[in-house]
Amino acid sequence: MTSLSALLDGTYSLPACNNTALAAAQQRQNQLTKPQGSLGRLEELALWMAGWQGTERPTLDAGNCLIFAGNHGITARGISAFPADVTAQMVANFTYGGAAINQLCDTAGLTLSVTPLMLDTPTADFSAGPAMSHDDVLVAFQAGMDAIPETCDYLVFGEMGIGNTTSAAALCAALFGGHGADWAGRGTGLDDAALAAKAAIIDEALIRHGRIFDSPQALLAAYGGRELAAIAGGVLAARARRIPVMLDGYICCAAAACLTLLDTAALEHCQISHLSAEQAHGRLSDALGKTPLLSLNMRLGEASGGAVATLLVRAALATHNGMASFAEAGVSGG
Amino acid sequence: MTSLSALLDGTYSLPACNNTALAAAQQRQNQLTKPQGSLGRLEELALWMAGWQGTERPTLDAGNCLIFAGNHGITARGISAFPADVTAQMVANFTYGGAAINQLCDTAGLTLSVTPLMLDTPTADFSAGPAMSHDDVLVAFQAGMDAIPETCDYLVFGEMGIGNTTSAAALCAALFGGHGADWAGRGTGLDDAALAAKAAIIDEALIRHGRIFDSPQALLAAYGGRELAAIAGGVLAARARRIPVMLDGYICCAAAACLTLLDTAALEHCQISHLSAEQAHGRLSDALGKTPLLSLNMRLGEASGGAVATLLVRAALATHNGMASFAEAGVSGG
Numbered sequence: 001m002t003s004l005s006a007l008l009d010g011t012y013s014l015p016a017c018n019n020t021a022l023a024a025a026q027q028r029q030n031q032l033t034k035p036q037g038s039l040g041r042l043e044e045l046a047l048w049m050a051g052w053q054g055t056e057r058p059t060l061d062a063g064n065c066l067i068f069a070g071n072h073g074i075t076a077r078g079i080s081a082f083p084a085d086v087t088a089q090m091v092a093n094f095t096y097g098g099a100a101i102n103q104l105c106d107t108a109g110l111t112l113s114v115t116p117l118m119l120d121t122p123t124a125d126f127s128a129g130p131a132m133s134h135d136d137v138l139v140a141f142q143a144g145m146d147a148i149p150e151t152c153d154y155l156v157f158g159e160m161g162i163g164n165t166t167s168a169a170a171l172c173a174a175l176f177g178g179h180g181a182d183w184a185g186r187g188t189g190l191d192d193a194a195l196a197a198k199a200a201i202i203d204e205a206l207i208r209h210g211r212i213f214d215s216p217q218a219l220l221a222a223y224g225g226r227e228l229a230a231i232a233g234g235v236l237a238a239r240a241r242r243i244p245v246m247l248d249g250y251i252c253c254a255a256a257a258c259l260t261l262l263d264t265a266a267l268e269h270c271q272i273s274h275l276s277a278e279q280a281h282g283r284l285s286d287a288l289g290k291t292p293l294l295s296l297n298m299r300l301g302e303a304s305g306g307a308v309a310t311l312l313v314r315a316a317l318a319t320h321n322g323m324a325s326f327a328e329a330g331v332s333g334g
Numbered sequence: 335m336t337s338l339s340a341l342l343d344g345t346y347s348l349p350a351c352n353n354t355a356l357a358a359a360q361q362r363q364n365q366l367t368k369p370q371g372s373l374g375r376l377e378e379l380a381l382w383m384a385g386w387q388g389t390e391r392p393t394l395d396a397g398n399c400l401i402f403a404g405n406h407g408i409t410a411r412g413i414s415a416f417p418a419d420v421t422a423q424m425v426a427n428f429t430y431g432g433a434a435i436n437q438l439c440d441t442a443g444l445t446l447s448v449t450p451l452m453l454d455t456p457t458a459d460f461s462a463g464p465a466m467s468h469d470d471v472l473v474a475f476q477a478g479m480d481a482i483p484e485t486c487d488y489l490v491f492g493e494m495g496i497g498n499t500t501s502a503a504a505l506c507a508a509l510f511g512g513h514g515a516d517w518a519g520r521g522t523g524l525d526d527a528a529l530a531a532k533a534a535i536i537d538e539a540l541i542r543h544g545r546i547f548d549s550p551q552a553l554l555a556a557y558g559g560r561e562l563a564a565i566a567g568g569v570l571a572a573r574a575r576r577i578p579v580m581l582d583g584y585i586c587c588a589a590a591a592c593l594t595l596l597d598t599a600a601l602e603h604c605q606i607s608h609l610s611a612e613q614a615h616g617r618l619s620d621a622l623g624k625t626p627l628l629s630l631n632m633r634l635g636e637a638s639g640g641a642v643a644t645l646l647v648r649a650a651l652a653t654h655n656g657m658a659s660f661a662e663a664g665v666s667g668g
Contacts, residue, residue, distance in 0.1 A: 033427050034434055035415070035522040039638070040611060040631030081369070082666070089665040093367050098658025100368055107645075107652045188369040277374060295629065296646070297374030304373070311441075311645035312630070318441045324432025331423040332416070
C-alpha cells in the first residue's frame, strides 16, 4: 500500500480509471437485451465499477462500509439539537447492532466497521482557534487509510459526530466561496434562530482562519474534525487502490471535497449516493460536478444514504453481469 | 376474493388504509434511534406498507412482480423503433431468465410471473377504430386479477408490448386533457419526426373516440391495450385485498390511472417507483398526485423500475423492524 506521506507529498499521481475495461463494459452493455441506455444510471454505475475495478465484469463481493466518529468543541456554542454525548452513545448503538446503518448494511450486503476517533478529546472550538493540530489531522488520515481491509472491491464512507455539519459547512465555504448562511443547514433539527446563529459562527471562523489553504491537511486542521479527516484519508487511499467509493451525504462529501486541494480530479472514483435534506448538499454536489443517485429527503448521516445507494449498485451489476445478449436470446434489434 | 363484476359495478367501496396500524407504525418510528423524520421517504414507505398491510410491523416475505404482455395494432402506423415481434421474443427472454427484470427480481427478492395476453391477436389500430371490445377488456382485467397469488404481501406491476407507449399517451390525454404532443414520448428511441407523427396519430384517435368515458373498461376498449387492462384489473384486485402496489413507469401508471374513473382515490395503495425518461411521466405523476421514488433516467419498462424501487422498500422495512429504540439503546434525545 502506498504510504500516507507519499500520497500527500504532491508528486504522487493518482491512478486513472481503466479505459480499456470501461470500453469493454460499454460494449457488453450495448449487446444486452434492452434498448441502449434504457437502464439509465444503472448502466452508468456498472461502467463506473468496471472502469475503477479494471474489469469488464465488476463485482461487489467484498463491499465495506466505514463509519468514523468524532467529537467537536464547536458544540459548546450550541449549534446542535442533540447533546455531544450522543456521538459515543450512537457508536455503542452501531456496535450493538441497533442503528439504521446496521440494518441497511445487512440489506445491502456490506460489512460495517466503525472507528471512533478520540471521542474523549473533542476537537477545539474552531470559531476561537484551529480545530486541531497538523499532527492530529495526519493521525486521523492514517486511521481512515487503515480502516480499509486488504480485500475490498467497493467502499461506502460515512460519519457520526454531533456538531459536524458546522465543520462541514465551514470547509465548503472555504473551498467554494460564499458565507455561512450559504452552507449551514438544520443538521438534526435546528430552528430558524439557531440556524442563523450557526451561520454567524461559521462566518466568524471564516474571518479567523481565512479561505486560502494549500493542502487538505491545513484546511482540516482549521475547521475539523477528526472523522472528516479520516474520511478524506480513506477516500484518498481508496483512489490509490482504484476502489470505487460511494459517498454518503453532506458531511461525507465535504470531507472528501478537501482532497480537491491536492488534485482537482481527486474524486473521479466517487459517486454521491443521495441528495441529503441538508440544504447546502445540492450546492456542494454541483461544486463537485456530480449528481446524487437518490433524493429521498434523508438526513441521518452514519453512511445511511451510501448503504441505500449500494442497492442500486447491486441492481446495476446484476443486470450488467446477468442479462442475455440480443444474440443469445434471439431478440431482434439492439 | 371479491369478483371482478362486484369490483366494477360501482357500488363496491374500496377498502381504506388501516389507520390504527398506521398510527402504531408512526409511534414506533418516533422511538427509533434517529432524529425523527431523518430517514425521509424510507419512513414514508414503512408507514405505507404498515397502513395497507394493517400491521405495525409490515413484511416483504411474499413479494410478486407481475408482468403482462400484449401486442398492438397501432404499430402498423410505425410508432415504434422496434418491430412488434420483439414482444414475444422478450416474453421468451423473461422465461429463459435473460432479461433485466429477471436479474432485478433476483436482487430484490421478488417472484416473477409473466402473463402473455393473446400475443398472436394484437389489438386493433385505435386510430381507425376501437382497440378492443368490452369483453376483451374484461378478459384482460380478469387475467390481471388471476395473476395475483393467494399468498402475497406486496406487488410490482409491469408490462411488455411494442407500441404501448402510444396507447398509454392516448389514455392520459383522454383522462387528463392536453394533446398528443403533451403525452407522447420517444418510447424505445424515436427521432423527432417519428415523435411528431406519433403525437399526430394520438390526436386523430382523440377526435375519433373522444375523452368522455364513464368507466375504465370503456376507456381501455377505445385506446387499448390488453396488458394495460390487465394491470388495471390487477391493481384494482390488489386494492380489494389491501396489498401495497409498486407501479413501474409511464405505461404502468397510465394503465392504473384508468381506475380513477371508477374512484378518484383508487390508487391510494400505490407508489410510483421511478420517474421514467419517457417525457410525460412527470406530468402523469403530478396528475396522480404522487412523487416517484427514484429518478434514474430509466425507460425500459418490464417492471424494471418497480423492482429497483422494491430495494428501497426492503431498506425501509429493515430499518423500521430492526432498529433499536432510544430507550433500548440508551441514547439521549428522541
